[in-house]
Amino acid sequence: MSQKKLTTDVVVIGAGIAGLWLHHRLNQMGFHALLLENKTIGNAQTLSSQGIIHGGAKYALNGILSKATHAIGDMPARWQACLAGTGDIDLTPVKVLADHQLMWSKEQLSSKMVSFFASKALSSRMQSVPKSDQPTLFQDPNFKGALYRLEEPVLDISTVLTTLAQPWQERILKIDTLSWQQTNQHVQSILINGDIEINAQQFVLTAGEGNQTLLDDLGIKRPAMQRRPLQMVMCKAKEPAHSLPAIYAHSLGSGSKPIATITSHLNDDGNIVWYIGGNIAEQGVGKPFLEQCSDAHDLLLDILPWFSLPDLEWATHNINRAEPKQSALSRPDTAFVESKNNIHIAWPTKLALAPDLADKIIEKLKYSSLVAEKHKEVTGLTKAEISPTLWDSKFK
């Protein structure tokens, strides 16, 4: 069989947020980078995410400013600059679903919590919302709890993916198979689809959960990966005329994690879908569909007791978070990259940290003496397409 040969400066494997952000930056900087995807762009964790550009407030609910709160604290401002067209990447076409998030408790908070939220460290990230500025859902006289505003935007991730991919779509390839040609963990080239050899100076693995198979094939044992599963829940009104209100909010209980995080997304028929994560998704792993939906229904009745829920249709979504291994399966705090010669293994650990991860990888690539060379543009190969959203594919 005759082999086709391609050359590029950097091969990036996996077109989720991590791969797309890095690929866009490298090409924008004048390098030639190819992004390889074996399914559709964004299909895995990225389009399963709630699109929240966290600033770390939810990691401070135990009353302590943790490492995670510091690591992610700059991300909302960094994304806001991109959304305004003044950051690393021009994200002006992205649809902003909400320019801030809310956090509510159905009862008044303890005075200790109120003082902590008002402290110097947190007051720039969250402010109490006066009754007159509360959205309609919380204007009800039966709502007696606390409501805070978090300076964390919520984005329509589908439009983020289109905006990142569109300028460089000729360099984003759909592949079926991939094998490595390496000596002593230094990769010379990869063979895609059995008959196309791609030579590059550097190779970056941003394949999320798929990094595990790539590492196994390369014979690399460290870094190890962990999976933290979730069973997310979606619901929408059976009758479009009784559509749910748009809400982007964490519901606070007595624990250190939100009981539920609700984001709202428009599906094909113009109806709002509530996408529900938080504790309910962590504790729902392995539960049968009906049990998870019934638990979610009970939860909504409990956290929004004054709101009369319409008749609802339900769906669930099982998905693993893929991250560098931590002790006791805990949540990693920062974006992660580790290099083995010219192979760089990366997980952002949060969508919001994708810009930070790209910085870290670019540092590593510069340290590896990456040079921008001239390469022919790729022709005649299949380009990867953007995945449909969950709200469109789950409710048919």
Ligand SMILES: Cc1cc2nc3c(=O)[nH]c(=O)nc-3n(C[C@H](O)[C@H](O)[C@H](O)COP(=O)(O)OP(=O)(O)OC[C@H]3O[C@@H](n4cnc5c(N)ncnc54)[C@H](O)[C@@H]3O)c2cc1C
């Ligand atoms: C339910 C859920 C909600 C979340 N909500 C938020 C949130 O609101 N805010 C936030 O900051 N973070 C959130 N996160 C975390 C965030 O989504 C992830 O950290 C981030 O999307 C990971 O991006 P990624 O590019 O590393 O991986 P993925 O998005 O998983 O992308 C990996 C890509 O690699 C491809 N791939 C795999 N194997 C191969 C191969 N062999 N060859 C080629 N391609 C391959 C896959 O098909 C996929 O497209 C959430 C995560 C989950 C699961």
